[in-house]
Amino acid sequence: MEKIIEENKQGTTLVLEQNSNNSKKLFIESYGCQMNFSDSEIVASILANEGYNTTQNLEEADLVLVNTCSIRDKAEQTVRKRLEKYNAVKKINPSMKVGVLGCMAERLKSQFLEEEKIVDMVVGPDAYKDLPNLLKEVGEGRDAINVILSKEETYGDIAPVRLNSNGVTAFVSITRGCDNMCTFCVVPFTRGRERSRDPQSIMQEIKELHEKGFKEVTLLGQNVDSYLWYGGGLKKDYVKATDMQKATAVDFANLLDMCATAYPKMRFRFSTSNPQDMHEEVLHIIAKHHNICKYIHLPVQSGSTRILHEMNRQHTREEYMALVDNIKRIIPDCSLSQDMITGFPTETEEDHKDTLSLMEYVRYDFGYMFAYSERPGTLAARKLEDDVPEAIKKRRLQEIVDLQQRIALEQTQRFVGQTVEVLIEKASKRSDEYWSGRNSHNTVVVFPKGTYKVGDFVNVQVTDCTSATLIGEAIGYSEMQH
Missing domain, CATH: 2.40.50.140 (Nucleic acid-binding proteins)
Structure with missing residues (x-):
């Protein structure tokens, strides 16, 4: 939920330049957040070296992969429908192999392989480099699975193939995993602990994009603000770093400054930010550089401190408002967007009003708004009863959406005449x-x-x-x- 899910991109099939030496056909579809689409580019790169060209024709595919999302129930239901479709085609083309990648793979591995027997291969988000070995297993008639979460894997050494690219804008992943145990979110369980990518490999990827004529890069991560490179290792282990490692560490403000300074004619964005990790230094770097976009996606999830506590968000309503005040002071006219969940367990009408009043206070330009749906495997599913009736969730969601649309129009109108x-x-x-x-x-x-x-x-x-x-x-x- 902490990540933007663009509805118009769901189920996009990947198409790459064809390599005349490759004889096998890969059909790959992506669902979920931008990280998944970025990961599909990494998978395509690995499989291109294994003799696969992409196809948009499901019927001619030798290998069908679906990159999945566990954030919302709707995403999982869509993927299940797609798997039924793949298996119908498989009856006509029995040699076709089907694999599930990404967050659902990690969460539903045994169900997919053993109970329902609907796929040949299950590959978690940290195991894409193992695809060649897993394909050999499948080729020899065995089910293949690797959902081991890594402490090191950042795919910094794989140059992603840009899919469906306009040749102008690109995404560059800078972190993987997440250490924030928000109770509604499956990401820490499906993508593992947070680790940052070597800044040199990030700069090298941006250099290659610049040389190919790309004009804008979005730095991507579950939580970009907590980017921290000190020679490798998990973010949580930074306390054990040596004095030299700490002295030469690169944080998100440093990285953003490096990018904007090295490529003054490229534009830089980033997503997603976590309020408790957005330090003032980052705001000064944004204000300093014309080529860093004056836009911050700043998920809040609720305007009620009590609900934020239930969600295990690491900030209060007041702290979030103070951060927004800071942003507006340091970067006047900065645009903000939100993620909002309505109908979280125990949410009262008072909590809901707190959310509406926070929206009035912040005046978001955009928003991604959802009614709460319980996700298996999350802390909320284990510990909290989903006790807000569906009708109340729907009504509250509609009130949030209506308010956001009104404010968005007022925010957009400020540009008329400019x-x-x-x-x-x-x-x-x-x-x-x-x-x-x-x-x-x-x-x-x-x-x-x-x-x-x-x-x-x-x-x-x-x-x-x-x-x-x-x-x-x-x-x-x-x-x-x-």
Whole structure:
């Protein structure tokens, strides 16, 4: 829940450049958060070396993989339906092998392989390098499983193949796993303890993207703010680091500064942030660099301190509000977005009102809002009764969504009459005559194409808006272009 799940990307099939030496066909679908889509790129890289080209035609595939998510029940139900579809095709093509990757794999390994016998292979998020061995096992007629969670694996040495890429924006993973034991979340159990990637491998990946003409990088992690490299090892073991390791450690503020300084003509974003780990130094780095976007995704989950305590969030309502005050002081006009869960166990009408009043206080530009659904394996499922009736959850969720839409429109209207810098990403969905891109604040901007092209940084005079989109006219290239 701590991660953004973009509904329009769910079930995307991966397509890569074809290698004429590869004879086998791989069909891979991804569900869940951006980390899963990023992991699918790593899997594609590993399997390209094993002789696989990607296909979008399920019927011709030798290997079918689905990269899964355990965050919400809806995601799991969707994946189960897809597995039924794969198995129907498998009856026609018995040599086809089916594998489940990612968070569901870790959580439902025995169910998939032994009880339901619906897959040949189950591979957890830290075991993708073991795919060649697992494929050999499957090839010899045995079920294959590796869901061991690693303390070291960051895939820093694998250059991901960019899938469905627009050649302009890319995601670069900087951490894996999570140490925050939020009671509603399965991530610590499915992705393991938090570890950070060597900054040199991150900078090398960004260098390669820069050389290929990419213009924007999003640094990605379950919790980017707690990035900490001190020569390797888990974040929690930093207390045992030597004085030399501590003196040369790189934290998130350092890493962000390194990226923005080394590539002043590239734009940088990051996701996801955890309030208790967002230190003031990071805010000063964002304020210092024009090419770090003035947008922070800052999940809160609830506006009630009592519910935050039940969720095992490491902050109170007041601490979160103080952080927001700090952000607005150091980065005036910074855009913020939220994750919100309504109907968490024991939530009262008073708690719900606290959430609504927090939203009024912060004035989020965007939001990702969900009704609580109990996830097996989480602390909440073990210890708390899901006691808020479904009808009340739905009503509260609707009130949160309605409020967010009203505030979002007011927030977007502030740009009308202003000139904003936009990176052109693609043609607009509504009209082929218009370009679509985002400004520094992560708001979508559409404007007539003119002579501009994808990958250009342009200044756009905003003339109108909807609650989520700015409409305007390009008035020339921005400084980032030159």
